[in-house]
Amino acid sequence: MEDGRIIDLYWAREETAIAETDKKYGNYCRSLSMRILNSREDSEECVNDTWLRAWDSMPPGRPSCLCAFLGKITRNLSISRWRKNHAGKRGSGEMQLVLTELEDCIPSVGSVEEELEGKELAASIDRFLKSLGEESRNIFVRRYFYLDSVREVADRFGVSESKVKSLLFRLRNRLREHLEKEGIEL
Amino acid sequence: MNQEGKRKEKQDRLLDAMGQINDSFVEAAQKAGRRKTARPGVLSFGAARVLAACAALAVCVVLYRFAAIKPAAPVQEQEAPVQGQEEPVREAVPEGRSARSVGQEAAAEPAPASLEENAAEDIDGKAAALTQEKAEGVLGVVLEADGGRVTFRIVNGTDQEISYGKRYALERMEENGWQTVEPSGKIAWEDVLFLLQAGESAEDTIELSQGYDRLEDGQYRLVKWYFLSGEEIPLYLEFIVDSRG
Incomplete structure (x- = not known):
């Protein structure tokens, strides 16, 4: 079913909206959540909560891109769940690897203007992503939005893992420089 | 807050900010990549394997073509004209066993050798087009079908693990193309994942x-979905129901 029709179902308060969403995006959201939580039970709950959030958001919302809309909700819920599960400690897994890698992007203290709100930081990252070539951008997003493992990224783009690692390393450094240039501190 | 706490907070802020990036980047990355593209004129090893399996399966399709259209016909009679054909591809679900258990057992087995051995045999292109589908290196073939049940085989011709569940949709060929057949009631999907x-x-x-x-x-097709590298891909399995057969 087309996204527009699914959204119409939400607006009409038809409960089939959720079934249709699950049919089209269920696996997409489950796999995203699974990468973060590594628990079928937890990710199932996050996906169900995603449908609930979608139900509460539409109307009045009418997302221009349902896939990204649902992906973002699932990601945020899953990360919140992960934090709750790992309160006070940081374990292993893909999430921890990603977090450690993201340290490379943190601007050095001294370039500070003022602390930015999350949205402003995201807008700055958007500008950075826009400046990248298509493949570099997609690889960066696969790793740090979808939390794909390096192996998965390599498979998806048909390149070696070492190439992905070195590309991501360069991109993280470039993001740090970009944030510093824009006077951003985290 | 100590140094460690600040560091974690910064990591979290970056992670959260990545979750708010522009939708178009999220969507583009979801659709991006996925396939290794072979150079023009050069078949990758994976593609060659897929093609070999495809050709071999087409032979099986010919064998089961009549079974799909005339399910009442004895299986043995359909097989007779082809010499040396091995059986396992068309193993039906035995009485008293669930499709799940058969699927789980089959999932642990490699594709039957007979598929490879028969790759060079003649292929009925029309029958293959009707009942066999290749999607992104994954092959699906309907082995038996009538108005009440469909037996099919999925072959993973990729070089990665795929997964799929019980969910499916049904479509019927109408004058204006494939149309969804709405179920007569609510279908509850068993929460099972096959690897x-x-x-x-x-x-x-x-x-x-x-x-x-x-x-x-009429002419129908099942739509199954499988997962490859985190991406959902549809697989179409066509069959004909002909009660007059």
């Missing part, structure tokens, strides 16, 4: 009567 390693195959049977009225004569 198929590269090169493996599995067989399953869907009891259509659990969600649909008995199908009228």
Whole structure:
């Protein structure tokens, strides 16, 4: 079913909206959540909560891109769940690897203007992503939005893992420089 | 806050900010990549394997073509004209066993050797086009079908693990193309995930009567979805219901 029709179902308060969403995006959201939580039970709950959030958001919302809309909700819920599960400690897994890698992007203290709100930081990252070539951008997003493992990224783009690692390393450094240039501190 | 706490907070802020990036980047990355593209004129090893399996399966399709159209015909009689054909591809779900158990067992088996051995045999292109589908290196073939059940085989011709569940949709060929056949009631999907390693195959049977009225004569296809590298991909399995057969 087309996204527009699914959204119409939400607006009409038809409960089939959720079934249709699950049919089209269920696996997409489950796999995203699974990468973060590594628990079928937890990710199932996050996906169900995603449908609930979608139900509460539409109307009045009418997302221009349902896939990204649902992906973002699932990601945020899953990360919140992960934090709750790992309160006070940081374990292993893909999430921890990603977090450690993201340290490379943190601007050095001294370039500070003022602390930015999350949205402003995201807008700055958007500008950075826009400046990248298509493949570099997609690889960066696969790793740090979808939390794909390096192996998965390599498979998806048909390149070696070492190439992905070195590309991501360069991109993280470039993001740090970009944030510093824009006077951003985290 | 100590140094460690600040560091974690910064990591979290970056992670959260990545979750708010522009939708177009999220969508583009979801659709991006996925396939290794072979150079023009050069078949990758994976593609060659897929093609070999495809050709071999087409032979099986010919064998089961009549079984699909005339399910009442004895299986043995259909097989007779082809010499040296091995059996395992068309193993039906035995009485008293669930399709799930058959699928799970089959999932652990490699694709039958007979598929490879028969690759060079003649192929009935029309029958293959009707009942066999290749999607992104994954092959699906309907082995048996009537108005109440469909037995099919999925072959993972990729070089990665795929997964799929019980969910399916049913479509019927109408004058204006494929149209969804709405179920007569609500279908509850069993929460099972099948895993198929590269090169493996599995067989399953869907009891259509659990969600649909008995199908009228016509051309149908099942739509199954499988996961490869986190991406959902549809697989179409066509079959004909002909009660006059």
